Amino acid sequence: MTYEQIDTEKLTPMMTQYLETKKEYPGCILFYRLGDFYEMFFDDAVTVSQELELTLTGKSCGLDERAPMCGVPFHAVDGYLTRLVSKGYKVAICEQVEDPKLAKGLVRREVVRIVTPGTNLDTNALDESKNNYIMSIVYVDSRYGISVADVTTGDFFVTELDSERKLLDEISKYVPSEIICNEPFLMSGIDLEDLRHRMGIAVYALDAGYFDDAAACRTLLDHFHMNHTAELGLSDYDCGILAAGSLLNYLKELQKTDLSHMTKLVPYVTGKYMILDSTTRRNLELTETLREKQKRGSLLWVLDSTKTAMGARTLRAYIEQPLIEKAEIERRLDAVAELKKT
Numbered sequence: 001m002t003y004e005q006i007d008t009e010k011l012t013p014m015m016t017q018y019l020e021t022k023k024e025y026p027g028c029i030l031f032y033r034l035g036d037f038y039e040m041f042f043d044d045a046v047t048v049s050q051e052l053e054l055t056l057t058g059k060s061c062g063l064d065e066r067a068p069m070c071g072v073p074f075h076a077v078d079g080y081l082t083r084l085v086s087k088g089y090k091v092a093i094c095e096q097v098e099d100p101k102l103a104k105g106l107v108r109r110e111v112v113r114i115v116t117p118g119t120n121l122d123t124n125a126l127d128e129s130k131n132n133y134i135m136s137i138v139y140v141d142s143r144y145g146i147s148v149a150d151v152t153t154g155d156f157f158v159t160e161l162d163s164e165r166k167l168l169d170e171i172s173k174y175v176p177s178e179i180i181c182n183e184p185f186l187m188s189g190i191d192l193e194d195l196r197h198r199m200g201i202a203v204y205a206l207d208a209g210y211f212d213d214a215a216a217c218r219t220l221l222d223h224f225h226m227n228h229t230a231e232l233g234l235s236d237y238d239c240g241i242l243a244a245g246s247l248l249n250y251l252k253e254l255q256k257t258d259l260s261h262m263t264k265l266v267p268y269v270t271g272k273y274m275i276l277d278s279t280t281r282r283n284l285e286l287t288e289t290l291r292e293k294q295k296r297g298s299l300l301w302v303l304d305s306t307k308t309a310m311g312a313r314t315l316r317a318y319i320e321q322p323l324i325e326k327a328e329i330e331r332r333l334d335a336v337a338e339l340k341k342t
Contacts, residue, residue, distance in 0.1 A: 011061055011062045011063070012060070012061055012062040013105070013106055014106060015041070015061040015062060015067065017106055017109065018030070018032055018041060021092075021094055021109065021111065022044075024111070025092040025111060025114070027090055027204075028089075028090040028091060028092035028114060029044045029047065029048060029084065029089055029090065029091045029092070030044055030091075030092050030094055030111075031072075031077070031081075031091055031092065031093050031094060032094045032109070033074065033093075033094055033095050033096050033109065034071075036073060036074055036075075037071040037072065037073055037074060038071060038072050038073075038074055038077055038093070039059075039069060039070070039071040040069065040070055040071065041059065041061070041067045041068065041069050042067055042068055043068075045067075045068040045069050045070045046068050047089075048070055048084070049068075049070040051083070051084060051087060051089075052072075052080060052083055052084065054070045054071075054072070055070060056068055056069070056070050057069050057070065077093075078122040079122075081115050081120065081122065082120060082122055085115055085116055085117045085120050085202075086117065088117065088196075088202040090114060090115070090116045090204075091114065091115045091116075092111045092113075092114050093111060093112055093113050093114070093115065094109050094110065094111045094112070095109060095110065095111075095112045096108070096109055097109060097110045097112075111256075112256060113254065113255055113256055114253070114254040114255075114256075115254075116134075116178055116202070116204075116254060117134075117177040117178040117201075117202045118132065118133065118134025118135075118151070118176060118177050118178030118202070119134065119151050119178070119251065119254050119255065120132065120177075121151065121152060123152075126152065128309035128312070128313075129306075129309060129312035129313060129316065130287075130312070130313060130316055131150040131152075131153060131155060131174075131313055131316075131317075132150055132151075132152060132177055133148050133149065133150050133155075133174045133175070133176040133177065134148070134149055134150075134151070134176055134177065134178045134179075134180070134247065134251070135147070135148045135171070135174060135176040135178070135179045135180070135247075136148075136179075136180050136181070136243040136244070136246050136247035136250070137167070137179060137180075137181040137182075137185050137243065138181070138182050138185070138211055138239050138242040138243045138246065139181070139182060139184045139185040139188045140182075140184065140238075140239050140242065142162070143160055143161070143162055143239050144160065144161040144162075144166075144167045144185075144239065145158075145160055145237070145238075145239025145240045145241070145242050145243035145244075146158065146159050146160065146161060146167070146170055146240070146243055147240065147243035147244040147246075147247045148174050148176065149247055149248075149251065149262065151251060151255065151259075151262075153310075153313070154261040154262045154263065154264075155266075156244070156248075156262050156264065156265045156266065157265070157266045157267075157268060158234070158237060158240040158241075158243060158244040158265060158266070158267050158268075159237075159240060159267065159268050159269060159270060160236075160237055160238075160239050160240045161270065164188070164189060164190060165277070166270060166275075167190070168190075168277070168278065169270075169275055169276065169277050169278070170270065171195070171199070171201075172276075172277065172278035172281055173276070173281075173320055173321060175199065175201075176201060177200075177201065177202065178201065178202045178203075178204070179195065179201055179202070179203045179204070180204050180205075180206050180210075180246065180247065180250055181203065181204070181205055181206070182205065182206065182208070182210075182211045182242075182246075183205055183208065185205070186205055206246065206250065210246040210249060210250060211242050211246050213241070213242065215245065215249070216241055216242045216244070216245025216246055216249070217229060217241055217245060218245075219245045219248050219249045219252075220232065220234075220241065220244060220245050220248060220265065223248055223258075223259070223262070224263075224265065229241055232265055232267070233265075233267045234265075234267060237267060240267065244265060248262075271324075272323070272324070272325060272328070273321040273322060273323060273324060274321075274322040274323070274324050276320075276322070281320075284299070285297065285298045285299060286298060286299050286300060286319050286320060287299070287300045287316060287319060287320065288300075299319060300315070300316060300319055303315065303319070318332075
């Protein structure tokens with residue numbers, strides 16, 4: 001039974017509350033807290049039971065037929081979430097926000113966060129030696145605005161590109177787990193199936209409202225407490241502002257926090273780094289071997305003597321983004337030399 005086929009007038013109060021919440025998050029699977037479990041009903045239950053190989057049961061809901069239902073224990077939810085988002089699903093976590101003992105009637109519930117491939121915060125599921133990037137791509141007048149962030153570390157970057165080849169190079173460099181984009185990007189000629197299937201990237205097109213110039217600009221200025229985008233170094237980044245603003249707005253909506261740990265937006269130009277296309281990266285085995293796709297045997301494996309996750313991420317970034325400007329290279333070498341003296 002699909003949601004469109006449900007006679008809502010016959011539903012029990014609890015199931016009515018569930019469907020009202022579900023309507024607010026139509027693109028998400030709703031994990032609905034009931035006691036010690038997160039339960040899913042109707043279409044969501046069927047989907048999750050198939051994807052996670054869970055038993056599909058039923059629950060009385062006021063209709064002639066029982067509502068399809070499956071559930072997962074709340075104390076073990078992270079593992080189930082990771083498996084779902086790794087398949088490209090978005091999951092809305094709906095919690096009880098008042099004490100059931102004090103509630104009069106139904107316990108009040110609210111969605112407290114939305115988990116997607118690029119916003120999964122489960123440290124047990126993530127490889128701390130590399131970033132879990134989410135990328136926003138805006139295509140306007142034959143130019144690409146690109147913004148990349150890692151919610152776990154607070155990294156936040158923005159740039160602009162003028163060709164499809166450069167865009168694919170940036171995607172290969174960051175290998176984001178999730179891409180959000182405007183509708184024109186879907187028609188720009190990029191092979192989306194290649195991104196989804198070969199690279200394993202979830203791609204979502206957002207409503208045009210996310211890419212409104214004034215809204216994107218205001219989101220950035222409010223977050224960084226600035227009066228003008230020039231203070232952020234974005235005077236020449238019209239498309240970049242759209243990408244960064246849409247990404248920040250998207251992340252705030254999903255995380256339902258102010259993201260105060262994201263304290264800096266770093267504009268960059270691709271010409272600062274050596275251009276390495278995806279084929280070159282694979283053949284050079286920079287971070288993984290060509291056949292086994294393993295770190296062992298790669299250049300990163302040979303060089304990696306880091307002791308912390310932060311150090312491992314930094315070394316990986318250095319390898320994936322080789323500098324080409326002499327002054328920058330010498331500055332980095334001086335820093336390494338200074339550290340070796342201590």
